[in-house]
Amino acid sequence: MLTVDLNCDLGEGFGPYRLGEDEALMPYLSSVNIACGFHAGDPALMRQTVAAALAHGLAIGAHPGLPDRQGFGRRNMAISPQEAYDLVLYQVGALQAFVQAAGARLQHVKPHGALYNMAARDPGLARAIAQAVQDLDPRLKLYALAGGALLHEARALGLTGVSEVFVDRGYGADGQLLPRGTPGALLDSEAAAVAQLLSLVREQGVRTPDGHWVALEAQTVCLHGDGPHALSFTRSCAAALKQAGIGCRAPA
Template structure:
């Protein structure tokens, strides 16, 4: 346990949820919602359909889990993970459309969307491309300037969000490998996704208590994080998230959303 005199650290656990489509199911949203404190809800462009979106929002609201819009490129076939060159007018409209849809479901369930996290290829593009980052930030701020943008520490996405007047929060990934530069190892490379629940849990505990992770080359990388993502579509995702939560709780780490939910 942490020393009694030390102030107990706290962290948010988030997961990408609502990623089924029609008869196709991905992950176990109900069980994951019992573990995480924030839900990044797919908004229909990379995954999710209206019924799935509403069901996920309802489940999050009932549990007091913070609701975030997981906006994406329009890419159902590629699950939003294919790089795209979308003109600014179209990209801004796409973000507004997705955010508006999720807000409507949240309102219908007596809840609110509290933050935005881009998905997949859009997340990575916004992290480094100033034009894409600005488009996302301006679109979000135009819908609701009280929303928080969740992204990689030090990314262009967070800088653009701040310039647009949005609050920002930093994110780390429990089950993804890091490069020495503090970026994520691309999914196509060996070892990019981690699947040992005990190792992942120990890694997250170290991240929360020291602010560092070990990169693929063995160097230590500083990764300040307000929230830690455990992906909902990886094999054994729920068991991994449960193990992360158990280890953190056992060490006195408080688990709570990084945004207000009341």
């Protein structure tokens, strides 16, 4: 049976502020990436999100980002590989503590936003992030953009690199995500998102807005939890997979 992992970035509020419908999304997912306090999240929300994810039987990942709450971690910052190593190790260690205190084990790490995209293009940053993950726990998987430098560096280091694709984001002919704010960067049609999901999972590729076919290794599919249509998109995608006879399961 063909299977794929459905993951979502959750726990991205802080203090009294909440973003998205985390618990409503969880029944449709197989893994979650929980914010670790830099771009979003705080200790109480980290603990609560871990508990909810475990109650739903989900694999848990850490979602470290740049220290940029105002920009939600989506603005590029000039950081060195050493700084990337330090901020990833710090954040993942914090989330790992909450997971272990709950009697479970952290499964993976997935960088957030600008850090994720910078590492997909910059081998030096990618290597530093992968090294931080390996130094903390070499059993951890590293979710990374399909075809990007972070996926390559993770696998070169001996980590389990999980190739990630996006159901609600547009791709360029180079296989990179189109920058937010450019035409086609965000898919706001449920039908288009479902069609892209099935193309990625069954055909291991996607059509760009200008008509190019891009081959992409799709081991895990991200559904963003902070969009206005997040819950309806996620429900529709889960239903489409079921109807197509495709299972939803976290990477072994």
